[in-house]
Amino acid sequence: MKKDLAVRFVGSAGDGLVSLGLLFGKILKMHNFNVLAFRSYQSVIRGGYNSYQIRFSHNEVLSVGEDADIIVLLNKHVAKLHKPLVNANAMVIYDEDIIDLDEFDYPEDIVKLGIPLSAIIKEISKLKVLKNIVSFGAISHLLGLDVELIKEVILEQFGGKGEKVIITNYEALDKGIKFAEENSWLPIWEKHKFGKARQMIISGNEAIALGMLSAGLKFYSGYPMTPATSIVHYLTKHLPKLGMIVKQTEDEIAAVGMAIGAAYCGARAATGTSGGGFSLMTELIGMAGIEEIPLVVINSQRAGPSTGMATKTEQADLFQAFGASQGEFPKVIIAPSTVEDAFKVGSEAVEIAEKYQVVVIVLLDLYLSELNATVRKLELKRKNQRYNIIEKPDENYRRYEITETGVSKRTIPGTKNGMFFTGSSERTEEGTSIASTLAGLPDTLPIRVEMVKKRMRKLDYLVKELDQPKLDGPADAEITLISWGSTVNIVKEAILQLSEEGIKANHLHIKYITPFHTDEVKKILVNSKRKMIVEQNFSGQLRDFIRMKTGVSIEHKLLRWDGEPIIPSQIVGKAMEVVKNE
């Protein structure tokens, strides 16, 4: 019996691909499978060519997989386009009433599983999307899934739409199953009783939203931009119960401006966008930096530059994050790796921002933002505490007092005797600007020097709190793979495959980019036999950064920038080439 399977639905926008994917994911989750699902799509509302791949296993699922075991073609247009991506041993399910696979010269060895979908749904309803449920019924027969569990999920999913919808969906499901049975489709897995598990299936964006909420997020603002928008969608949905503000603004400048205003006022605040919007935010990011206002900014990276490829993934905004705003100020940059990690980073970012009064930039990417994964229970119940806020300031209160850690106590508006001025200019400990009449006066030179040092040394203290990067895998490996962000588990899967090929590899994954664990990373890398960076960009941005910080050159690279996620076999191929050529 196969350990894991990948199913790919291929259709056009408007074919109901996403709801089918979500439904299928939930059904698999109910059957106690671990699930990973990712949609590849285009920036169109109707038509085009989209695919939704779900991989599932009772073991850990590390990537959405490469070849699909079962491919479902939802219309003729995509049947033609999808041909180059059909592997020789796939089972292809399609609507034989409208698609003739022979017309497209599909590989000989595939198992063609035609269903007269158009004819079948004619008996039930006018709704074409029901074809999805009929095909799904047939798939559930192949997988030996539990019909009662499936119906339970359908009821949950569509229950709100009325009894008639449920009945037609059940009918479509039954017809699909019946068709497969009557046509003697051979099940891949035998029918067996599945253990029902209570785990979540959730996307990276939803996970980071949950993480921030668990840490007391009270204000989130944003302007619509793929792939960050679903954070606003999710938060808005539950708004009346959350006691917070979620604000769609006129542009990203207003989004970050409002978040800063709310944070200044004591609300834990965040904003989110993608690279283009992040560009607009950068000037105010610098202001939050000098005014020492806690702020979380999420940049879910997509293929750039400019509009680039709006629905495709990339990790090419690292240098943009370093360079976000002029001048020098402490900037924390964290790159979450998995959906579970996105949850952790969500709460961590909100907390670090308040504790150190700094800007925390979270670098997600489209792949992680939109990846759906089953996760163990997320710890949403937390005992949060406030950091460095004083309610009863005495007469010695100075908002920007020079301290050992660089963090000064702050008052928030409304606090008696706590009034202070802050501005985007350099200042005294009291907050008075030294930029206009005082700048350059002999007395103010040391003030400037100390203020910069005060702000910058926050990172020296923060870095001690953060988990150090670790080398994963055998110390005597032939090759060390280095990655950051969403590629973590893809690299892990590649390492498993490499070990099957007899090559020992280990893995250094970077989560905290600034402050950077320079000594630790250097120590790991100088002991590696061979080093290869894995990044979703053209120039190897993390590689260059590591060299800049540690002086260590990573001599090999596997870079991908065509917009699709890196796949394990690419890494395996390149790593084998590197190891064998030396």
Next chain:
Amino acid sequence: MSEEYTLSLKDFESSFKPTWCPGCGNFSQWRAIRQALIELEIPQEEVVVVSGIGCSSHIPNFLKVYGLQTLHGRGIPTATGIRLANPKLTVMVYGGDGDIYGIGGNHFLHSCRRNVDIITIVSNNYVYGLTTGQASATTPVGTITRTTPRGSIENPLNPISVALAAGATFVARGFSGDLKHLSWIIKEAIAHRGFAYVDVLSPCITFNKNQTFDYFRQKVYKVEDTGHDKENFSGALDLGSQVFIKDKIPIGIFYQIENKTTYEERDYTLNQGIIPAQAPLDLTDEQIDIITEEFY
């Protein structure tokens, strides 16, 4: 029991003295704002004055309240965030024509329609002062400035008409040369429920030799003296259009309606009386169930 209100103009002054040119129109606004706050008996700690960049935007430096100077044009969004996080506060944006009509124009438009209860005061001197005299959004055609040495060839913005068209619920214009009237307008603006906008004719004595105190003194007249009905929208539009094209410039409250709901009243969180900045941080079991249900 509430304590007796004893704050004076001096109490609202910070230890840092204004750096404006002697004779600048901003001085009377600095005073008018303090006077209005005192007349309304608002405690210092409940006032946040937010500004952008420009000569006028230095004002939070000189006030003893919670003062926040932001970036050029970004006072309005920052103030909006402050107000939404804590609607108990009196939140005022103060800036110049370059700041609010030029670089911050988009935020100005949207704050008019959004109707968040903040006050926006624009010290309108028809020129960029801090950068030593360039044309602004309100500079009249033909004006010679350092970026328009042959005279400005752009038509100026009429901010009053723009604010009215964008849905502002309080639109007024004051004059720096009439402190009493200006302070009354600002007081009404603070007391107004919803977005209140005040344009202030404020001469730049260094870089603008055209729109001087004398120029305005000869032209301004108070709409209150003409029997203008401030709830009459088309009447307000008509007054708003009387800039540069007539010998008379109206000042006063052009438009005010109180019966429009504010953003705060429509917001699902704020209309429950919740102050987000002070709300509990920890999620309750009930909240956790609600926000995670869809993932199971």
